[in-house]
């Protein structure tokens with residue numbers, strides 16, 4: 001069965017971004033979804049010296065295998081001080097040392113959410129700008145503001161306008177998944 005890899009770019013055990021990523025993957029019919037927890041990929045903080053002394057950690061290769069074996073990738077970004085969480089950035093840095101093409105040209109869906117009104121839009125802009133540079137596809141994105149008010153475990157995104165924007169991005173991702181049979 002074809003696979004969607006999903007994760008929240010956060011190491012919080014109660015991550016709202018992990019919840020949003022996992023929910024989004026569950027909306028795609030005909031694919032098995034695999035949700036990763038970034039805590040399973042904790043590595044030393046990246047430095048060129050550590051890489052030269054001890055090489056790239058095994059967890060980075062494991063993470064990379066998940067990317068390679070996926071047919072599509074969903075990431076939901078938590079925002080820490082206007083940027084990536086340390087947990088995500090560390091994995092990003094290590095896997096970028098395995099090969100230059102980090103996300104292996106897979107169809108991707110980028111999300112972000114926070115408890116505030118901006119829905120972590122700042123980190124989303126950073127992530128989209130960076131990840132789009134290596135993607136042959138237009139990457140669908142969606143930021144969900146005020147997670148507590150706008151998301152329900154059973155119903156998903158409650159606000160109609162937000163849900164219709166979410167669905168539009170989800171459909172673009174689905175169309176890329178379905179037309180990317182060869183990946």
Ligand SMILES: Cc1cc2nc3c(=O)[nH]c(=O)nc-3n(C[C@H](O)[C@H](O)[C@H](O)COP(=O)(O)O)c2cc1C
Pocket residue numbers: 008010011012014015016017018077078079080081082083113114115116118119120
């Ligand atoms: C160190 C730290 C910095 C944060 N900085 C921001 C920020 O810049 N913008 C924002 O919207 N929320 C910020 N927050 C709040 C997070 O968005 C909130 O904790 C959210 O739940 C994180 O998503 P997660 O549950 O998926 O980890 C910050 C939280 C922490 C702990």
